[in-house]
Amino acid sequence: MIALVNEAISQLVERLRAGDSRALGRAVSIVESSTGTGAAVQLLEACFPLAGHSVKIGITGAPGAGKSTLVDRLARQYRDAGKTVGVVAVDPSSPFSGGAILGDRIRFQGFAQDAGFYARSMATRGALGGLAKATADVATVIAASGKDLLFIETVGVGQDEVDIMRLADITLVVLTPGMGDDVQGLKAGILEIADIFVVNKSDREGADRLEAELRELMSLTNHPTEVEWKPEVVKTVAATGVGVAELLQASVKFQKWLSCDQRLEVRRAKQWEYRLMEMLRAELLREIRDSGLRESELKMLASQIAARAVNPYRLIPEFLAGMRSGASGTNV
Amino acid sequence: MIALVNEAISQLVERLRAGDSRALGRAVSIVESSTGTGAAVQLLEACFPLAGHSVKIGITGAPGAGKSTLVDRLARQYRDAGKTVGVVAVDPSSPFSGGAILGDRIRFQGFAQDAGFYARSMATRGALGGLAKATADVATVIAASGKDLLFIETVGVGQDEVDIMRLADITLVVLTPGMGDDVQGLKAGILEIADIFVVNKSDREGADRLEAELRELMSLTNHPTEVEWKPEVVKTVAATGVGVAELLQASVKFQKWLSCDQRLEVRRAKQWEYRLMEMLRAELLREIRDSGLRESELKMLASQIAARAVNPYRLIPEFLAGMRSGASGTNV
Numbered sequence A, B: 001m002i003a004l005v006n007e008a009i010s011q012l013v014e015r016l017r018a019g020d021s022r023a024l025g026r027a028v029s030i031v032e033s034s035t036g037t038g039a040a041v042q043l044l045e046a047c048f049p050l051a052g053h054s055v056k057i058g059i060t061g062a063p064g065a066g067k068s069t070l071v072d073r074l075a076r077q078y079r080d081a082g083k084t085v086g087v088v089a090v091d092p093s094s095p096f097s098g099g100a101i102l103g104d105r106i107r108f109q110g111f112a113q114d115a116g117f118y119a120r121s122m123a124t125r126g127a128l129g130g131l132a133k134a135t136a137d138v139a140t141v142i143a144a145s146g147k148d149l150l151f152i153e154t155v156g157v158g159q160d161e162v163d164i165m166r167l168a169d170i171t172l173v174v175l176t177p178g179m180g181d182d183v184q185g186l187k188a189g190i191l192e193i194a195d196i197f198v199v200n201k202s203d204r205e206g207a208d209r210l211e212a213e214l215r216e217l218m219s220l221t222n223h224p225t226e227v228e229w230k231p232e233v234v235k236t237v238a239a240t241g242v243g244v245a246e247l248l249q250a251s252v253k254f255q256k257w258l259s260c261d262q263r264l265e266v267r268r269a270k271q272w273e274y275r276l277m278e279m280l281r282a283e284l285l286r287e288i289r290d291s292g293l294r295e296s297e298l299k300m301l302a303s304q305i306a307a308r309a310v311n312p313y314r315l316i317p318e319f320l321a322g323m324r325s326g327a328s329g330t331n332v
Helices: A006-017 A021-033 A038-050 A067-080 A099-107 A131-144 A158-165 A207-220 A244-259 A263-290 A295-306 A312-324 B006-017 B021-033 B038-050 B067-080 B099-107 B131-144 B158-165 B207-220 B244-259 B263-290 B295-306 B312-324
Strands: A055-061 A085-090 A117-122 A149-155 A170-175 A196-199 A232-235 B055-061 B085-090 B117-121 B149-155 B170-175 B196-199 B232-235
Touching: A006 A021, A006 A038, A006 A131, A021 A038, A021 A117, A021 A131, A038 A131, A038 B312, A055 A067, A055 A158, A067 A085, A067 A149, A067 A170, A067 A244, A085 A131, A117 A131, A131 A149, A131 A158, A131 A263, A149 A158, A170 A244, A196 A207, A196 A244, A207 A232, A232 A244, A244 A263, A263 B263, A263 B295, A263 B312, A295 A312, A295 B263, A312 B038, A312 B263, B006 B021, B006 B038, B006 B131, B021 B038, B021 B117, B021 B131, B038 B131, B055 B067, B055 B158, B067 B085, B067 B149, B067 B170, B067 B244, B085 B131, B117 B131, B131 B149, B131 B158, B131 B263, B149 B158, B170 B244, B196 B207, B196 B244, B207 B232, B232 B244, B244 B263, B263 B312, B295 B312
Parallel strands: A055 A149, A055 A170, A085 A117, A085 A149, A170 A196, A196 A232, B055 B149, B055 B170, B085 B117, B085 B149, B170 B196, B196 B232
Antiparallel strands: none
């Protein structure tokens, strides 16, 4: 754990705000590795007011869909247009945690020495209080450095990933033809968060069919949050760059739409309703663990409950009462 | 809210334990409609020690896969074999809440006046603290009435449903050919909880292909929790009863396997590790709401956060401190 006094934190925030990539990297490490500690909370509190400028673009899709290549291409185009860019990449299925950093060095080598670019892969193992919370925190810190665009890239499986996409102002859902990765796979909450569908690897067989299926789906479905916006479908071949300019155009078009009639503000407010409850839950879970319910005790209790030797309906109120009275080491 | 004194609750539990279906129905209504109240907690506490006898069979699958018909068929067979049967049916997508009860009367009319059978559809709207928690509570009460088998039937979409399946001793995953409902749709956590795959409507085209795909998947995958058990694949036509006897056999075979080497105990203990944390989370969320974070306040706060007028990283610790000090009506 990294201990920092108040003054050191405000200096760190000043430096990352001024564009110092090393300070930014250090701040990200603090919030990522010391979730819930005083230093992390102070840092996030200081970063939050600075974090409103970035347009957050979420990118989700199955492993192998080409999300990374798309993000690299889009980031390159934005950099060439003079915009600063940040990236948070989350791969919960990756067996490597430390390894992710090496992966970044290889992946983003085209941006070496570029002070207007910063990328971070999430070391997700053991993220206390949930992957979505950790990603949100890292995004807040990178956004506080003033990046114009912030890409949030994650694998689109499970509730955690849907939650992560709730951070984004714009969400791109990446599909590919022929991977069994058809519209049926979109059931679990992804459909309602997609603003733009990307049919990547569109030089493969089945791209036209997939595009047609998506368009048909769009015509059948009311986008639940904004009925006026029908998600566009854009075909790309990220490996060669085909369609990336069109994707960027679609993204800019959506940004324009979002900037009218308070739509961005309404969207962010809706997201915060959800995120605030999630932050409370994550913090409470952390407190539960801190207040004595360690892994080994949890296992022992679970066995006793399974054997009906402990009654969970009696245990829970007792445990919470103990937590509230602040009795440390409450032996539940 | 239904107010009951301690004595009335213990009488109610005595009656439901003795097989009184009206008392059981009343108890289920209390836990379902009064989550977290003193009466509901007392009732659950009294029911829990009695609830270990039931074998809980979870059934999940897409809407229209034929889960209800399968449950009816299996329930009939178990009843004919002299076993008592309970059913909890959860349909989060149903637009009706009160209507579910009428639906039950039509659906289970073959069991009318049968004291060895009890079914309840969950009115899921507004289930405070989560659908999984509410389902678990209702299951506990029905199990306390001593039913030999307890079916838990739910739509297999989303995290809530995966959580519900964590209640079951045996999990059946129902698929149908030709609904785009292929093995690709199994990604989101369902695969690892399936003990038996049911290919229902197997008189339709594509049933053999689906069966082959499932078997191939089984040969590729290690079932994460019990490497020794490879989920069986059983073909049925629930509408006519074809294959239902084989499904029951497969279920009994799995039950036998589960009863050896403490496997059931180990499985239930693992489930309780998860469920205990979930119960704590649900209870804490309820307390958050009770302690002043009402819907309207949450919306207002979310708007202020979106406008960066309120800092969530400062708000959360303040709110939790307020909760702990027991200051009612804390104005966050």
